[in-house]
Amino acid sequence: MTVDTPRSPGLVLVAHGTRNLDAVDEIEGLCRQVRRRIAAPVRYGWVEWDLVEPSPAEAAEQALADGADALVTLPFLAFAAGHSKTDVPGELAPFHDAHPDLPLYHGLVLGQHPRLHDxxxxxxxxxxxxxxxxxxxxxxxxxxxxxxxxxxxxxxxxxxxxxxxxxxxxxxxxxxxxxxxxxxxxxxxxxxxxxxxxxxxxxxxxxxxxxxxxxxxxxxxxxxxxxxxxxxxxxxAGRFGPADEVADAVADRYHEALHGDPRSNCDLCQFRLPLPGRENRAGLPSAGGTGERIRADAAAIQASRADDPNYLDWKKA
Incomplete structure (x- = not known):
């Protein structure tokens, strides 16, 4: 049996829920930013939808009506706790039961995404x-x-x-x-x-x-x-809010959910990213690897350090 690859997988953000209507304006603004990044139907719902609507299941139905032929559901939450681990899947279970043939992917919370740290x-x-x-x-x-x-x-x-x-x-x-x-x-x-x-x-x-x-x-x-x-x-210094960096993180989690993300817990690994003050560690060998799959220029980075006496000591790199 051949399974067709979804052509227009939509995104449903599921946020906490609040009585503060400023949050509604903020998430609507964020959805507009995300749509410019992934060119797909993007909707939002709330875990505590008794405070503000729509519910996650209603948001998923809206995404289908917008033309989505698959869905990525993403907990729009900072860290993984009860809401993301149990409540969001629970709220979406009736929707999944109603559409058993619809490809459904569940993404990660934003967590320690490097764009949030930026x-x-x-x-x-x-x-x-x-x-x-x-x-x-x-x-x-x-x-x-x-x-x-x-x-x-x-x-x-x-x-x-x-x-x-x-x-x-x-x-x-x-x-x-x-x-x-x-x-x-x-x-x-x-x-x-x-x-x-x-x-x-x-x-x-x-x-x-x-x-x-x-x-x-x-x-x-x-x-x-x-x-x-x-x-x-x-x-x-305020908080995050609907900034470009947050929209970038959401789009990244969307693609991770669709295409898989083979990394372990190294969102912020200094061997992957040019972190402030540690830029020259990106692409260094880690656990015997060379890093080319993460950074195409890893070999050039390493070659440029071949004569550096600290080359093999990542603490001094």
């Missing part, structure tokens, strides 16, 4: 520039990255990874995390702890894709702490 660093740099601060953070400055919080330790630990990675690829040498709820620490606790540690300036960035109640809660808790310690300067 955007986080850009937001932080823009905030510093707006306030007239030097590009490089000083010794008395700390980075605070906040997220929604979950009962899933997998998702919570991903925020810790994100914060440390942003710090390592920028000028910050101290990074903390905090959560809007469910788990610890709260943002006000983190701010007070950084104050006790002697930091005079805290740059905060919210690992948040869309406007919502949880982000407003983070704002309130940080402001509450700042009222008690006004000597600490807090630089608000």
């Amino acid at each position: 955007l986080a660093r850009r937001r932080i740099a823009d905030a510093r520039r707006t306030l007239g601060l030097p590009p490089e953070a000083g010794e008395q400055e700390a980075l605070l990255v906040t997220g929604p919080g979950s009962s899933d330790p997998d998702a919570n630990s991903e925020l810790a990874k994100a914060a440390r990675f942003v710090a390592d690829t920028s000028s910050y040498r101290w990074a903390e995390i905090a959560f809007a709820g469910v788990t610890w620490p709260r943002p006000d606790e983190a701010v007070r702890r950084l104050h006790r540690a002697g930091f005079e300036r805290i740059t905060r960035f919210s690992w948040s894709l869309l406007a919502g109640k949880l982000e407003a809660r983070v704002d309130d808790l940080i402001n509450e702490a700042w009222q008690d310690i006004p000597s600490v300067e807090i630089v608000d």
Whole structure:
């Protein structure tokens, strides 16, 4: 039996759900950006569709009506927790049952996509520039990255990874995390702890894709702490929002779901990407490989380093 290759696989983004209608405007704007990147039907739904419509199944039906002959469903969520692991597939199960012959691909959350890290660093740099601060953070400055919080330790630990990675690829040498709820620490606790540690300036960035109640809660808790310690300067670097980098990440996850992605957990591997401050490590041999499949110029990169005494020591490369 020959299975026809889908000609127009659509995309359904499934976001959290919120009472904040700004989030609706943001995801609609993002969908317009994504359509310019993948030239396919793009729709969105909400896990908590009792707060805002449409539901994931309704969004999938809309994509079919737009001409999709297959669907990629993508949890438009920062990290993989209960919503992405159980709720999104559960919401789409009735749709799948109603269309058993429709090719259906389930994509990954945006997670640690490198374009999100590009955007986080850009937001932080823009905030510093707006306030007239030097590009490089000083010794008395700390980075605070906040997220929604979950009962899933997998998702919570991903925020810790994100914060440390942003710090390592920028000028910050101290990074903390905090959560809007469910788990610890709260943002006000983190701010007070950084104050006790002697930091005079805290740059905060919210690992948040869309406007919502949880982000407003983070704002309130940080402001509450700042009222008690006004000597600490807090630089608000904002959040992601419907930026070009987010649309790039969504389009990339769409193609991954359709065509497969053979990588292990190395979205941010320094041997694959020219990371800030580590650009010359991209394409180096890793575990005996040469890297040509990832970077076509890997052989040239390596040949140019043949006489470098540090060539075989990636820590010094």
